[in-house]
Amino acid sequence: MQRRFAGPSDLHLHSDHSDGTEPPAKVMASAHRHGLRTVALTDHDTTSGWAEAADAATSLGMTLLPGMELSARHEWRSVHVLGYLFDPDDRDLRDLTDRIRDSRLNRARSMADRISRDYDLRWADIVAQTAAGATVGRPHIADALVAKGFVRDRGEAFAGILHPRSDYYIALYAPDPVTAVAAIAGAGGVPIVAHPAGRAGLLPAALTERMLDAGLAGYELGHRENAEPALSRLQALVARRDLIVTGSSDYHGVGKPNIPGEHTTSDDMVARIIERATGSAPVYP
Ligand code: AMP
Ligand code: FE
Ligand code: FE
Ligand code: ZN
DSSP states (O other), rough: OOOOOSSOOEEOOOOOOTTTTSOOOHHHHHHHTTTTTTTOOOTTTTTTTTTHHHHHHHHHHEEEEEEEEEEEEEEEEEEEEEEEEETTTTHHHHHHHHHHHHHHHHHHHHHHHHHHHHHHOOHHHHHHOOOOOOOOOOOHHHHHHHHHSSSSHHHHHHHTTTTTTTTTTOOOOOHHHHHHHHHHTTTTEEEEEEEEEEEEEOOOHHHHHHHTTTTTTEEEEEEEOOOOTTHHHHHHHHHHOOEEEOOOOOOBTBTSSSTTTSSOOOOOHHHHHHHHSSOOEEEEE
């Protein structure tokens, strides 16, 4: 049976199951209020928000593409791989995300220890900013620093205390981008590189080829962090290889200025994602 979704579509939204500030149902309501009719919940390294998001989205008449933003790393730089419509029970992918979330917890504790040498900040302050079971990250440490009055907002925390060049910074464990792409593809999902033309610029061409060989489906070219000249290079690549192109807000509630629907994905491209996926189905209203 052919089911229909309707645009406009925003395929990258975060809830408090990772570093967004709203529960999944509230994220869905925010998206709907901004006129969206198809959305994806893409919390970092977890699928725990899917059920609540599905209920809320369908009761609002929206279609939900269950998703995730998987943490990866190439040398010193972090690479985020969005995955759509994969099987949430796939063993290999679950093992990978369990490992990333475990290491995130240890890493956040270690960073808190370092920060507490100079600031009156305890682990309990970070726990207080983190929803139970959420994927913990620097944004929660930032929120604790804000609550304590040490910084004005997340942005100021990331520019200073939490910056990768700060003495308090510790890298998190994350798989290489080829492994991340293969894990999503292996679970029947559709892997798309998030904000691929950000400040760090393009990944090396040879790595890109290996990611494509591993099942990479496309790039999130519509995102506020993308910039020239990397963006034009990727537009050319996508046209040459007929890859999928998405556009999204990367909404984090009040954790970032990004507004639902500030970039959107065309109906054609949403249909291609749905056609390509074998791991799970969209949730229709
Ligand atoms: P982590 O994965 O723990 O290293 O933290 C990275 C996360 O912090 C990303 O998912 C972003 O959503 C968030 N982030 C990065 N820079 C900023 C910023 N300047 N303001 C708010 N959030 C940010
Ligand atoms: Fe985030
Ligand atoms: Fe990201
Ligand atoms: Zn994101």
